[in-house]
Amino acid sequence: MTSIFNPTDFPKPTLVPVNGVELEVFEAGRENAGKPIVLCHGWPEHAFSWRHQMPALAAAGYHVIAPNQRGYGNSSRPAEVTDYDIEHLSGDLVALLDHYGYEDAAFVGHDWGAFVVWGLALLHPNRVNKVINLSLPYQERGEKPWIESMEDALGGDFYFVHFNRRPGVADAVFEENTFQFLRNMYRKNGPPAEPQPGMALIDLARAETPLGEPVMSDSELAVFVSAFASSGFTGTINWYRNLDRNWRLLADVNPVIQQPTLMIYGDRDAVSRSENLTEFVPNVEVVGLDCGHWIQQEKPEDTNQVISKWLKQQDAT
Template identity: 70%
Template sequence: MNSNTTQNAFPIPTRIAVNGVELEVFEAGQHNAGNPIVLCHGWPDLAYTWRYQVPALVAAGYHVIAPNQRGFGASSRPTEVDAYDIEQLAGDLVALLDHFGYDDATFIGHDWGAFIVWSLTLLHPERVKRVICLSLPYLARGEMPWLDFMEAVLGSDYYFVHFNRQPGVADAVFDADPARFLNNLYRTNEPLLPPKPGMVMIEIARTETPAGDPMLNDSDLAVYTAAFENSGFTGGINWYRNLNRNWHLLADADPIIQQPALMIYGSRDAVAPAENLAAFVPNVEEISLDSGHWIQQERPEETNRVIVEWLARQEAVHG
């Protein structure tokens, strides 16, 4: 294990210049050089989301690379909204591989990080060896741009739509009290309730009686709070503000992902499983864990076991 990390401490970050930005990168298992695995967080999240996975992956023989992606933590936060489109986010990861001298890697993504990993695999298939995604399955590119489709089906208060149609409004609410928003959002044992009217993320940020139980302990919450007090939420929300742009940017990509893939669902996650994932990802294995949305943090031991065993099977078959 890297001397900078223990079971109880996340690796010490370095800042790496890639693709016109600087990323704060947490690295472990350098002695496993030649066997890279890149971990991609979602929103509003950090590389720290993988704190339970890093030691397990190092022990399994991987060189673990976990960036705070652009807009998050101490990584660069460009002001232009289109600086957060999928070509830029995928380009950061390609440049990260170049920095370390890797032709390809296994990529793990959760939530928005899963969207980035799926899209990276479409845009740069030669750079992706294997795909592991949590919570968010492959999002098929339908005939209508994603945001327009969401607005038509789910309405203007749906938070993806609200982020786009009312720029700055939600950002200001979250920025006003990051600790409260994050503590209210990161919950376990939440009841699955039907959607309520209003903008759900703003409601979560303002509620005094969040559902379920807090998932983050005091020290974990302090890590998240300090990061978002420093960065604010706008950079990460700008990922959402490129949803239609991403739909256009992916127009010419072959929509079929051929790489071996593992899809991990939470059975109590509000994100629904895909009904036809194998149509777009023919070499996929799908697994469901008894979890809400924050799978790798809620069920770390089961998540680690599923990932490490799947990777071992892939190594045995494909090398």
């Protein structure tokens, strides 16, 4: 069953100046000042993807801070591609803590948000007291830049590679088909598909018939569609266009994350589990939920229970 959420129940945002940009920030549990938890969305998402978690975390005593990260929603969308590298994205989160007067916080990331939270914990370890990441495990740096490695292994049509090698092409297709793309993207329990030639996400944006079941109601989907119709996709895809730059920026950083960490996988997610997670994240607990990629939206109650239980255990130690 799809959990229905009335979009009018979502908190009203404020625009917060940070790190040379403005972020559109949604909050819950302000009365719990002093116990911050920051929720970092993925792609192509929005802070609204945390709608089921925000009230639960506020009820558990947290000051919940959910920004639309740069490029998304009504947050700033700088023109330079390099303004979306891991230094800028993690710098935004550090400046957000400074804005609220917090030394450190628990950080929760899904998908690309998880990549940013991993990077934040590497670049600014003293600002992160706990890590909770969904879907995307820690990415080992390896000997070759990430996009180069993907191009060698998966070819030029793989979407990460395509975004980098053919800038602007996918952006335009997504913008022409914003509703269709997001409707087709936010699905679960789809039939197994044979790999097809061509760029899969461009084909998805052009597909008239969605596969599987919707992850959310029409009114919830409308929040995402409206946000991307206004912002476009280029700023958000620029995150992908910095992967090799990020690989270089992380060259001299200690690669081991020491913070207590919770890693939540979707058992039916296309994103692979890490085979050597404890090598880089020694203090990790791993949980799998019976769902696909959109973990916290597909299984909101289960996600809330896992996160709340883990946080309670951490707070007790």
